[in-house]
Structure formats: C-alpha cells, structure tokens
Amino acid sequence: MSKINNQIFSSYDRNPILYDELYDTEGKVKEMYSKLFNLYGEHSKKDYVKLNEKAKASFFNQGITFQVYDKEETKEKIFPFDLFPRIIDPQEWDIIERGAIQRSKALNLFLWDIYHGKKIIKQGIVPMELISSSANYLHQMNGIDPPGGIYNHISGTDVIKHNDGKYYVLEDNIRCPSGVSYVICNRTALKRALFGVFNHYQTHTVTNYAENLLDLLETVKPKGVDVPNVVVITPGMFNSAFYEHSYLAKTMGVELVEGRDLFVENDFVYMKTIRGPKKVDVIYRRIDDAFIDPLEFRPDSSLGVPGLFAAYKKGNVTLANAPGTGVADDKAVYTYMPEIIKYYLNEEPILNNVHTYHCSRPDELKYVLEHIHELVIKPVDEAGGYGISIGNRLTKEEIETVKKQVSENPRKYVAQPIMSLSVHPTYIDDSESFEQRHVDLRTFTVLGKDKEFVLKGGLTRVALQKGNLVVNSSQGGGSKDTWVLK
Template identity: 80%
Template sequence: MGTSEDKSIFSSYVKKEGLYDEVFDENGGVKSGYQKLLDLYGTRSIDDYVSLNNKAKSSFFNQGITFQVYGNKQSQEKIFPFDLFPRIITSEEWEIIEKGAIQRNIALNHFLWDVYHDKKIVKDKVVPIELLSSSPNYLHQMMNVDPPNKIYNHISGTDIIKHSDGNYYVLEDNIRCPSGVSYVICNRTALKRALFGVFNHYKTHSVTDYAENLLHLLETAKPHGVDSPVTVVITPGMFNSAYYEHSYLAKAMGVELVEGRDLFVENDFVYMKTTQGPVRVDVVYRRIDDLFLDPMEFNPDSALGVPGIFAAYRKGNVTLANAPGTGVADDKAIYTYMPDIIKYYLNEEPILKNVHTYHCSRPKELQYVLDNIKDLVIKPVDEAGGYGISIGNRLTKDEIERVKSEVKANPRKYVAQPIMSLSVHPTYIDQKESFEQRHVDLRTFTVMGKDEQFVLKGGLTRVALKEGNLIVNSSQGGGSKDTWVLKQ
C-alpha cells in the first residue's frame, strides 16, 4: 500500500486477495469516507502512533475498563483492547442496519409473547413445538405472564457482519443480557482524548446519549399506575465479567447499582434498602441470569437474586428488563426460523439477511453437516462469548472426528453455518507496531420502550486481533474500534 519512501503508518499495510477491505478498494484506492481519515492519520509516524496508543491503554486502565476472561482453572482481568483507527459507516448504510435491527427485534418481541401465550406460530406449523420444549431457556414459569406493556426484549444486541459480497448479514441475536455498550461509549471518549482533531473533519452521530435514551425507554415500560418510576440496575457483583458495564450504566443513568441483598419483596412489591428506609422499585434492569433471579422460583441455591421478585413481576408490580425467558428467542436454533418469524408476525420481508444455517436436529441437515464439517462453522445453540465454536477449516482430522461425535451425541445443541468471509479493516497490531487487515463485525444495540425504539448510532465494532481469526469476542482475544455513523 506504499513505496519504500513512504514512512506513513500505512506504508507496510498489505491488502490480501479475496478479502473485503472496508477502507481500500481492489486497486488500492481509498474508499469514500476514509480519505480525510487516511490523510490525518498518515501525517503521524509509527512512533507517534505508539505513544497515542499507549495513552489510550492508560486511559482504559485508569477508568477500570476491563473484562474477565474465564479459563479452566482461574479467571483473569484484562484491559479491553482498543484500536485507535475508527470504522466509518455511511448514513445510507446505517439506515438499512437500523431499520433491520428494529424490524428484527419487534418480530422477536411478538414471537416471545406468542410462545408464552397462544403459541399460534406453533399451531400454524411455522416453528416446531419440539424446538421450544427442548430449549433450556424456555421457562414454563413465564406461561401466560403478561409483562408490563407486553415488552420482553427491552435491550437487544444484534450481531451483524459485512460479507465479501458487500451485503450485511445477521450472525445472531442476543436478547438475554447483551453486553458491550459501555465499551462503545468509552471507545469514543478515549479516541477524542487521543486524537480530538480528527472529529473536526467529520460529522458523526453521538454515542454518549445511550444512557439517557435507555433510562427514558425503560421508564416508558414502567408498571401500570406508576407516575415517577424508580429504576435500578441489578448486578451479580464485582466478580462478574461485565461488572464494569453494570456500574458504568448505573452511574450514567443516575440510578442505583444494587445486588440481590439490597432488595426485598413485601406484599408482592419490590423495595430497595436505603439509609432513609425502604424505597419502592418499579423498573429493574437486570444483569443476572434467569435461573439466579429468584431462589423461590428458579435455582433455590442462588444467593444472587431476590426472593419473591418473580411473584411481584407476575402481578405486574415491577418491570424486569429483559423479561425472564427471553433466551428462548436468541437460541441459535430459533435463529434459523427468523425470516419466517418476521414474515409471520409483520408480513414483511427481512431487511437484514440471515446467514444460511443448518440445524442438526433435522436428519438431512445433520448428515450434510457431518459430511461437510471442514467447510462449516459449528456453534452450540446456547453458548455466548464465542465459546464452543469450531471452525472446520482450522480443525485437524482428530478434532473433526471429535466434533462429529459431539454433534451426533446431541444434535439439538448444534447449528452449522458456511464459513463467512467477514469484512476486514486496518487495525493497529501492538506487537508488530504496524497496521494489518483484521476481521470485524458489529453489535448493534436496540432499546424498546412503549411504542418507540432507539438504536444506538454506532454500536460495537469488534475486531479479531489474531491474524486470520474469525471469532471477534473479547473472551477469545478480540478487541474493538470506535464506530462512526456519519450524518447526512
């Protein structure tokens, strides 16, 4: 991408054939929207960039922007890796992403209401009952429960990739406790501190309005009859992998961060203990998994939850965001039916495409997967964080046989997808002190309130920092970039 005399930070950048580069075209030219950025970054030497990168890392460390990685024997706290070279999304592209994310999450909310009430989609033979009954996230306790304002997935994270054909595809839906939004905001803050001047040359949408919009929409989903709702964020505690995000969002919204021991239930209402006495709580943004939420209803050994909170919820006296039982809709087996779900409830064609997915519980598809593992990505339907994924062309013969055995032993647990060619983006690699191509995806964040939705204009661009790796999750060694959505 440069000459021997070119000493810019992109002088050693190599563009590999067959990969969709978001910044450079096939002839090495700069794509629309990036030229100013390249000019601004190109005035800096590698030494300058190393210094700025170290400043950004120090900023993250000082702010406590970390996450926990869980190994077999111990967990480790790490600074969230952040690349100072941002990703740009045009207003035209963003309009498609935003409309697609809203469409998808409205359809999922209809689906959740239906499967916990009349099950019309099952009776009409669109989604098989076996898929629901065999899902560990389908909670019988939620049958015929009416969440306040009929909202289940208040906060959704939709994982989207740009394929080598230039189109956007949804990889998966996350509507239990999607995480990562705090990193979006902190990435923007860190970039502004390190390279404030670059923002003078672009008109980008803000991401710092997320907490304000989140609180507003959560409050619109308040229980019936409540005028001025009290909202809290409930966390499992400081040892949780996303504790930084829990504390950040509570502070940004100006609400209390609580643990289960800080709340109690009396006469089917939820109260928070304070130095001035009990205060009624109306909206709980929960970052505790379903089974640990209420020991009286789910796991009796849970010390993280609030005894009796589910009874209060069932009676409509408190809003839980997200609703218990939403996990059945982000089951990767349900994902295979998303185009049908959108058409069934909204009578619309999907705006964002699914990646073609094989569900191993179907005998013909199972056989195809077993015969073609080397060309597929195998995913467990109920894991998150990139855990349990097997990429066929990276496996040894012995590993392929092991994966086959695991899939055959429990076909319901696995889906398979073609190995998609995620787009790549110039990314600074610390160890080499140079820019290289790395695969990226995008997690968008959609918040649903009463009669309105908000999509954060930016989202979390995640980067697979290992060369050639397609798994972008931070728990698997991934990092992130600031994501600029340009104004028209």
C-alpha cells in the same frame, strides 16, 4: 498482496480476496476514509506508539476491564481498543438500523405468542419441540403479560459484512447483551488521544445511550406508577461485565444493586437504604433467569431476590429483559427468523440471515457431519464465542471429536458456512504497524412502549489474531470506535 505507501500504513498488506473497508477493489482509499487516512498518515510510527499507549492508559485509568474465564483460571484484562475508527455511511446505516428494529419487534411478538396463544406453533411454522427443548424456555412465563407488552427491551444484533459487500446477521442476543459501555468509552478514549480528527467529520453521538435507555425503560413502568424508580441489578464485581453494569447505572443516574440490597414484601420490591425501604418499579437485570429468584428457580442462588418472580407475575415490577427471552436468541430459533419476520410483520427481512443448518434435522445433520471442514459449528445456547469450532482450523482428530459431540446431542448445535468477515486496518502492538483484521458489528436496539431507539454506532469488534474469525473479547478480540456519518 499489495503494499500501501503512507507512513504508518506503509507496511500494510492488502489482500484483495478479502473485503477491505478502507480500500476499494482497485486498492484506492475509499472517499469517506480519505481525510482520516491522510490525518493518521501524518504521524510517524514513533508518534503512533505514544498515542496508542495514551489510549491504553485512558482505559486503565477508567477501570475499563472484562473477565476472561478458562478451565484453569479467571483473568481480568483491560479491554483492547484500536485507535483507527470504522466509518459507516448514512445509507448503509439506514439498512442496519431498520433491520435491527425489524428483528427486535418480530422477536418481541414471537415471545408474546409462544408464552400466550402459540399461534405460530399451531400453524406449523415453528415446531413446538424446538421451543420446549430450549434450555431458556420458561414455562413459568406462560400467560404472564409483561408491563408495556415488551420482553426484549434491549437487543444486541451481531452483523457482518461479507465479501459481496452486503450485511448479514450472525445472531441475535436478547438475554443480557453486553458491550454498550465499551462503545461509549471507545469514543471517549479516541477523543482524548486524537481529538482533532473529529473536526473533519460529522458523526452521530453515542453518548446519548443511557438517557434513551432510561427514557424507554420508564415507558414500561408498572400500572399505577407515575415516576418509576429504576435500578440496575448485578451479580457483583466478579462478573465479566461488572464494569458495564456500574457504568450504565452511573450514566443513567440510578442505583446499582445486588440481590442482597433488595427484598420483597406483599409482592412489591423494595431497596434497602439508610433512610429506610424504597419501592423499586423497574429492574434492568444483568443476572441470568436461573438466578433471579431462589424461590422460583435455582434454590441455591444467592444472587437473586426471594419473591421477585411473584412480584413480577402480579405486575408490580418490570424486569428488563423479561425472564424467558433467551428462548428467542437460541441459535436454532435463529434459523426461523425469516419466517418469524414474515409471520408477525408481513415484511421481507431487511437483513439476511447467514444460511444455517440445524443439526436436529436429520438431513442437515448428515450434511454437517460430512462437511465439518468447511463449516462453523456453534452451540445454540452459548455466548461470548465459547464452544465455537471453525472447521478449516481443526485437525483430523479435532474434527472427529466435534462430530462425536454433534452426533450425541444434535439439538445443541447449528452450523453455518465459514463467512468471510470484512477486514479493517488495525494497529498491532507486536509489529507496531497496521494489519488487516476481521471485524463484525454489534448493534444495540432498545424497545419501549410505542418507542424504539438504536444506538448510532454500535460496537465494532476486532479479531486481533491474524486470520481469526472469532471477534469476542472473551476469545482475545478487541474493538474500535464506530462512526455513523450524518
């Protein structure tokens, strides 16, 4: 370990084994961070504590919160935010952006295929059993043509930087990827607390996400519609991402609705208003498949709209993302992403997968059970970091429990090597100093008809617990503003 001399960074321990985004291998501040390092270093610890409290107050006043669920209770928390931003240079961003678009397009073609001709299955590249056994595969979607031919309108690609300095994709999220509102709010909070730092860097904006999202959603309007009426549907204020739902509706300038605000008549969807019914053409949904229509899926759902799926099948309304997209962010399908990209695009993957073992394969299951202590075990259908087991953190008893769970339901689990996520200086309240913390990056890609957009920034998520590799906010993680340089 080596110490750094620079006021608020003076107690920073740099572990040279880890890939530090601020320092090079010789312990020198990287060129693109040098101005930022000096600007932050001008503050005393006392000053920085005040700035940190100012940023927290900004989040509190804006109501930027999320829900954390556990066995005992549900808690609402202010989203933890770190004032020291992450910087990505243009060359690295180009690789990330092209890789994210490539994956999104390949996944869209994959979804079209598995709900239509199933050519990739017939040619033996992806096994049918893998698809049919996925909890997120909807047989009701077979033969349905989504407006504009788009299934995954919004994709969240989780990317890490490894010790080798290369970027890898940890997973694809295309059901209801969340977190984009925090990207924008992080930028706002940082500008309020330390506006002057932006005078020294040329960074891409992140505040153009909503207008681009609305623009691309309008390209997939149903046939015969000139100016589509777009709404955001939410499960309600008790959902973990409700802040985001309301934020996106507000910034797009569209209505935020719940299921009870909509009704279906003659296979068209309408919104109740004080001036009478108003036709709805595009629904950005933040409700899971099972709950969108009690007539088609779960009959006990009070969140959805009776008859909505029938209207969708007729092509009278667009649902973004399309029902059934979750089959493609199944972590078992992730293991086939290199083949999926090559099959549909005839290209090599721009971003590599992390090597992944799927436990439904007997030889890979055997390896996983014998090497759990050096692997990360993940359920294929969970999100938010729930259900993850990191082998080298488990006791002997916990390892035996995980072995039993995996053996009893191998289809439900994949395993990956324990990757060394890059680290970034992060301000820790308890020590009132900067410490190394592991980070990842969630990118946001929006697909429309013949158009695409990647938010130049994304959400850098931080594992706030020392040594922790799980960055999700639901597991105690926070986030940083992410600067993509022009």
